[in-house]
Amino acid sequence: MRNLLFKISYNGSNYHGYQVQQNALAVAEVLQNAIEQVLKVREDIVGCSRTDTKVHANCFYFHMKTQANIPPERMVVAMNCHLPDDIAVLECIEVPLEFHARYHCIGKEYLYQIWNSQIKNPFLQNLAYHYPYPIDVEMLDQAGQALVGTHDFKAFCAAGGKEMETVRTIHSFSVTREKDMVSITICGDGFLYHMVRIIVGTLLEIQSGRIPKDGIADIIQSKNRRFAGPTARPEGLYLNRVIYGGEWFGKA
């Protein structure tokens, strides 16, 4: 038995998220189908995270325990032959049998892309949120620094969230601009259900003046979802980086 760790990237536009579900196509199902075509056996796979419908991943990991002895680098080529154009396997390595893609993840970075121009961009359909009013990038970057640190983020957790424990540590937060594209980047040890999208919705309320510039600390303290902004649309959101401890690699 071996444990293979796959690094992938996907465009979530046509999928109902990562996790397999009934009556709707998910990324994990397409991956399992491709694995079955390569190995001639259907294997269970365990993802590092869930992603919502239409959310993208620049980087995502899953592990798979298998009896198959195909070399990992051969698995990359074979999988890419059987996957559609919107899912790519970037890397595959062997890891210790006890490695778990979700439990051993110690941090994640999300990116939210906003196309900030009066006119939509026909090439960013489903790849960025179109916001046509001016955005003050420095002001929002400053406002969001209140998120950094260890806090109870209950106010930034959707009602459907199943997390009992709502304390998380945010390592870094930034808002940057490159021409008409505004990028919100947030890195932390973990995220609650819809947390990044509610943070983005809150920042846009700060931009429009409906929430004060220094309001984020108060919203955190309130622990009340209704003080935060609305949940931003999914299509601008990318899982951008997934962090594991270095102790797992290079010793399978």
Added chain:
Amino acid sequence: MRNLLFKISYNGSNYHGYQVQQNALAVAEVLQNAIEQVLKVREDIVGCSRTDTKVHANCFYFHMKTQANIPPERMVVAMNCHLPDDIAVLECIEVPLEFHARYHCIGKEYLYQIWNSQIKNPFLQNLAYHYPYPIDVEMLDQAGQALVGTHDFKAFCAAGGKEMETVRTIHSFSVTREKDMVSITICGDGFLYHMVRIIVGTLLEIQSGRIPKDGIADIIQSKNRRFAGPTARPEGLYLNRVIYGGEWFGKA
């Protein structure tokens, strides 16, 4: 009667080219539908060019003669409300009644994008051609300089081309790289049917060694389509710039 000139941009992935045709959706038809919704009258429109199925435009112009007296800047906003996400109106100005978007075009620039990495990019589906083998950008840039100047490009014209006159002037040609994206840019006074795609197909044959580095001058001289390379796929091609004489503008 007024003559309005529209500057637009479109993602051609879902269209059978610009020109209206039976039994297949074209960009021009979608534009006419949006105009009809705004002005309550169906108007004829004249494009600066044709584009093939799946070909994109970063920049494209069409003119429309109309009795309507809606201000041009209002037309931009109204059209964008009625157009799908993959077509955008960037600008609308009034031009002299005798201005013609096709006849008065004095030059065009095309861009061909190649994703040059072993692994496909899930976010560039339909937006770039995936070529997984190494590309020597400097060598191809050099090889393509033989295109610059006034030549009979009959060898680079598809069999279906209706052009009687096959002499064209190419003003500039370049191959550049930004990380894994290779861009081929070609500017000229006009282009024959499939000419840019056959040039790209020929360059990839030079890359793979099936046509010699200095072979382009001989192919031009042959005036024979079968000496040039195959027609490259449409999804990497963008109409990038359209040039009119400055005498037309600012005096409607």
